[in-house]
Amino acid sequence: MRKKRNRYRPDKAQRRKVIMYWFRATFGFVFSLVAIILLSAALAHGYYALVNAPWFRVGSEDVSIIGLKHVKADEILNSLMLPPQASLLNLKAAELAKRLETLPWLESSVIRFALPNRIVVEVAERDPLALVHVGELYLVDTDGKLISRATPDQKQNFLLVEGLSGLGLTEGSLLPRATLREIKELLAALEEAHVWLPRNSILSCRWSAETGYALYTTRNSICIQLGWDRFAPKFQHLRRVFELLEERQLWNVVIGIDLDYDDRAYLEGLFPFPKGA
Numbered sequence: 001m002r003k004k005r006n007r008y009r010p011d012k013a014q015r016r017k018v019i020m021y022w023f024r025a026t027f028g029f030v031f032s033l034v035a036i037i038l039l040s041a042a043l044a045h046g047y048y049a050l051v052n053a054p055w056f057r058v059g060s061e062d063v064s065i066i067g068l069k070h071v072k073a074d075e076i077l078n079s080l081m082l083p084p085q086a087s088l089l090n091l092k093a094a095e096l097a098k099r100l101e102t103l104p105w106l107e108s109s110v111i112r113f114a115l116p117n118r119i120v121v122e123v124a125e126r127d128p129l130a131l132v133h134v135g136e137l138y139l140v141d142t143d144g145k146l147i148s149r150a151t152p153d154q155k156q157n158f159l160l161v162e163g164l165s166g167l168g169l170t171e172g173s174l175l176p177r178a179t180l181r182e183i184k185e186l187l188a189a190l191e192e193a194h195v196w197l198p199r200n201s202i203l204s205c206r207w208s209a210e211t212g213y214a215l216y217t218t219r220n221s222i223c224i225q226l227g228w229d230r231f232a233p234k235f236q237h238l239r240r241v242f243e244l245l246e247e248r249q250l251w252n253v254v255i256g257i258d259l260d261y262d263d264r265a266y267l268e269g270l271f272p273f274p275k276g277a
Contacts, residue, residue, distance in 0.1 A: 056088045058117045067123040071105045076121060079103055088117050104147045104171070130183055131155065133162040134169040142184075144175035159187060159199065163207040179207070182228065186213060189231035196239055212260070220251060227260035234259040241265050 060077045068076075079099050082091075093111040096119075100109045105125050112120045126141040137150040139158070146169055150158075161183060167176070175183070186205070190197065203216040212228040226234055237259055245251050256268035 056116050058082065058086050058088050058091070058119055062117050063119045063121060065121045065123065067125065069125050070128070071103060071123070071125060075103060076100065076123070080119075080121075088113055088115065088119070091119075128154075128158060130187065131158045131160045132164050132169070132175070133160065134165050134167065138169075138171060140175060140180075140183075144177070144180035146171050146173050146175075156200075159183075159190070159202065160204040161207055162204055166209075182213065185229065186226070186231050189235050192232060193235045193239070196242070197235065220254070222254055223256045225256070225258040225260050237265045241267070 060082065063077060063080070063082075065073050065076050079102060080096055081099060091113070093113060097109050097111045100106055100121075100123070106123050107126045108124045110122045112122075114120060126143070126145070126147050128139045128147070129142045129144075130140055131137055131150050131154065132140050132146065134146070137155070137160070138146040139148055139150050139154060141147050148171065164175075164179070167179075169175070174180075190199070190202075201218055203218045203221065206214045206216065208214070211225065213226045213231075215224040215226065216222070217224065224238060238257065241257055245254060250267075250269070254267050254269040258266040258268070
């Protein structure tokens with residue numbers, strides 16, 4: 001007859017099985033953990049070695065800049081703030097592009113990386129329109145934004161618009177839309193008349209909230225009152241006035257020409273009464 005097992009007596013074989021199971025599980029866990037640590041260390045060492053490899057190092061001489069017209073390359077490089085011995089693998093294109101937003105002349109920029117160690121910077125500059133005097137001289141672009149203080153050489157290339165100080169404009173401000181539209185129309189009319197009225201014959205332009213725009217000539221500082229609009233036909237009247245002044249040798253007599261009329265111009269000067277032309 002088979003002897004009946006005592007259920008209250010410990011089963012040593014079963015106990016050994018449980019101990020071995022937990023030993024194997026613990027050993028496997030520890031082994032996996034150590035393997036992961038060693039693998040991570042190896043990968044970190046490999047990444048560090050890769051990042052610091054000379055093939056990926058980039059300096060200012062490895063930066064190509066496309067689209068520059070007014071901004072100098074040194075301004076772009078200084079704004080990028082590339083660290084010494086920088087690795088291309090550690091740089092972020094979006095972060096570098098954001099640094100260029102501080103340059104007022106730039107409208108937009110795109111940065112691309114070309115492995116192993118090349119940075120390509122494509123920029124779109126703002127298109128300067130005129131100079132405005134608002135306490136200081138500023139360049140204003142075609143969007144009406146005051147982009148930067150004017151340099152002496154720029155004063156020779158752009159129309160100077162004075163009288164805007166009361167608008168409270170500073171660097172980065174936008175011209176009122178109506179004012180920007182009027183200046184663009186005036187410049188377009190001047191461009192049409194550039195053959196007989198070159199830019200260097202105009203000393204400045206003055207804006208007035210009451211009377212509109214007036215030009216001042218470099219010759220005898222004659223004030224030419226234009227008003228607010230219809231600049232192109234007014235310049236046609238002005239051309240005939242200039243021809244009349246030349247024909248009658250009246251340049252030294254006239255001090256003002258008012259063109260703010262539909263079909264005539266009035267001359268102010270040393271006349272006994274106003275002259276219509």
